[in-house]
Amino acid sequence: MSRPSFPPGGARPPRLAEALLGRCLLPGLGRDALLGDMEEAFRRRALMDGRVVATRWYWAQALRLGVQHLWERGIGRRIWQRRIGTPHGSRKRGESIISTLLQDLRYGLRSLRKNPGFGAVIILTLSLGIGANTAIFSVVNTVLLRPLPYDEPDRVVQIWGSNERRGVLRWGTSLHDFEDWRAQSETFSEIAVYWSGQTNIAGPEQPQRITYSQVSPGLFTVLGVAPAMGRTFSESENLPGNDGVVVVSEPFWRTAMGADADAIGTSLTLEGRPVTVVGVMPAGFYFPGRGIQLWKPFGMRPDDSGTRGGRWVGSVGRLAPGQTIETAQAEMAVIAAGLGEAYPEHNEGMGVFLEPRLTNVVRGSRPMILIMWGVVSLILLIVCANVASLLLARATVRNAEMAIRASLGASRGRLVRQLLGESLAFSVLGGLGGLGLAVFGTAFLRGASGTGIARVTEITVDGWVLAYAAGLSLLTGVIFGVVPAFKTSTFDLSKQLRDGGRARGGGQRGLREALVGAELALSVIVLIGAGLLVRSFWSLQRVDIGFETEGLLTARLSPSWTEYPEREQALVLYSEILERLASLPGATAAVAINDLPLVGGNRWGTTYLKEGEDETPVSERPRLMFRTATAGYFEAMHIPLISGRYLTDRDGAESPRVVVISETAASRDWEGESPLGKRISFLPPEHPAYALYTIVGVVGDVSDNSLQATPNALIYTSFPQAQWGHFQDWGMSLVVRTQGDALSLVEPMRQAIRDADPNLPLFAVQTLDQRLSGTLSSARFNLLLIAALGLVALVLAGVGVYGVMSYMVGQRTHEIGIRVALGAGHGEVVGMVVSRGMALALIGVGVGVAGALALHRVMTNVLFGVSTTDPATFAGVTMLLIGIAFLACFVPARRAAGVDPAVCLRNE
């Protein structure tokens, strides 16, 4: 029905409420008239009482009207009329089950209105439980379950080079191996390789640093994604000289290119070289990571990229129709074995390992997400126990009501259904509240990007999450409702009526106590999990990283090959820059290294040969991480010298070649002997650049990758003597040691670099303290999350115990009154109540500890520096919960002891 438009003006009713109400009504004049009436009334109210009151009023009215209308529509006039005059509580023949269910739901809502405090506590508790669950499920759903944005993403497979002899399952591959795989494999319809790095792109004023990926042209076929504009690469563009083309990401096109509709064919300048934009990928596409801004072809033949042993590219493939990952794995194993025979030097023992691309993307985040899911599930169980226990308490009070209903002819089954209807009403409202919490929760989780959780920015509440929340609400409604429902509907009718409803409900006490025990046990499990993570975080912070971060300012620099084609030119540039930096006021030293500690990547690995052991096949040569540093690096970083000497200015390009190794390298490869004076080489003797390096020093280990990882074996060469590792995409990290505030030197540092070369972009400027804190951010986030969940569990358990204890005391007021009248002292009464509660608490905590011992093994992989059976954590949590339980018992006990026997007996 088309509606004439009117000029806007005045307050409008809340749109969501209006839409909801509209959905509840049948279309037609009736609906329009009602909505019109509502709006009219809303406007009047807004004029009189203000907008806030009017909005609140509108919501209340809309919800009531909506439910009423749904109700009318659901059961129809006939049944409604038939019900008139029959006593509530018996289902007549011919009434549909749905109509009774709706009736029970409505009845549940109505009884909720009568006792709003009770209802509010239950609904809040449920909202908390369902909200936490739904929020974490939205993570599970988005990160672990949602397909990647590719065509038939199940067929996209990550292809790793593996090396069983070294125990390496996931490693890169070489361009040589890739070409052979691609030529020989029939189980893959296409295989592609990629390598991601950073590059300088000319900006309007200063060059910018962007993240890009070099890819083989088949990548877009593997992923099955076509560009939104233009085209992707042809095979010929992967050859040297033809590779001046790029495909850009949608965000890059929008921000850097101003969403230019004629972007195709425009020119960009990468590393001082012009390239042509040939395509723009669609929004939402990313590969391999989200930050990639453009893709360009490798533009090299395999032989230009180094040896077959240089396994520096990642690989993905698309399974051919009808093929599975298992058939592909079998085929690739045969191909790899063939390559091992054909190229024993580099490929002997090299295998292939396949896994779905999605598995690879989420591998790092999976354990923690599943643990969080487990934790929120436990919390939901605590919530159910809590609510069931509250309902049981009320059940006692309602015994008389049930008795009257039964005497009017309601069957037991009918009573159970009615009570279940009430719990469903609670759980539906709790579910709605939970959904609201989950929406906030997911916003919070999305804000946690940068903590290393894969796909975290994609987290949304979608249809699956809604369905999950709905299912969970119904399930919890049944779980917490079913036992109280049966308990409440079980009674001795004549006795109840005789008692006049002053029920004692003694038989339910055992059940409620069992529920509280279960709650405590579950809380112990959650809190021990939280405690272990706290301890783990604490150990992480206390890790000896092997160097001092304080007062160190770092930045990264990468002069381009085009401007500094010769090594000597680059060396001159770096020494000029370091001189300028060292002379800045406040700076005490300036050094450079190809990779700083804590960068979080196994970059620059190399094998080496001890002098005289040239026959060792490549796959069995010891492997370490290659560093090249300027003189003074160790001193500036405060890395301790174990033996020998540091690198100095005298280790220049023309001097005898020297290296310094880390403690781990020394103890691993020179067990029981001194490495000092020993000579090694990185290349085989027949290589033209073969050279021997003498080990002149052993230095302390540093945390190279992350705080968790055991330190890598490192080898440091002197920068002027290094044969590779500091140009182009690699670049060098500058380190300036300062006195006082390191950040105050950021601008002078930029200026010094500009003075040396105005076209050099400086990036990743940060203090080492910041970098360290960044590596802790993921652990810190996990900690925050689980600490919050632990707190929720603690509060719920405390409230649960308190509720049961004060209820128990309430039930026993009469008895306590008599005891006091007969001369029982204050202490005796308190002792009686507390001992009962504490017995319960001890059993619950004991069961929880046993459960934690059994369950927390799953946490082994996410903990650092603390065992899953850490006695301190177990003891601490046990004491904490016993303490809470004691408080929760003590308060009602004191109240009980204060009972005035006269008052209490008179009330009877």
Next chain:
Amino acid sequence: MIIETNSVHEDSGVSEGYLGEFEQMVLLAILRLGDEAYGIRIMEELNHRVGREVSRGAMYITLDRLESKGLLASRQGEPTAERGGRAKRLVEVTPEGISALSKSRTALRKLWKGIAPVLDGPQ
């Protein structure tokens, strides 16, 4: 302990062809309003005349029921801006409605006869 009593909109009073109390009040309010009778005005009229706060849902459901019994007729009114451009559902009492009202009034009158002094009580 109170057993749930039927709330306002449930006392349909269709038995024996007599109108329920609420239905009578709604019909009377509509008659009083004349040409300008629609949901919100009827509620205001009831509130104003007898001080009765009516639940909105009960109101609309009663209107639907009266219309389906043929005691009311409704037509579409002019849309106005303050209603978000939506038309009013204007209602009027049909001849059947009038006779149902009058039947109920006669019945009540007969029953009330002679009772007033008891209710009025001592002044």
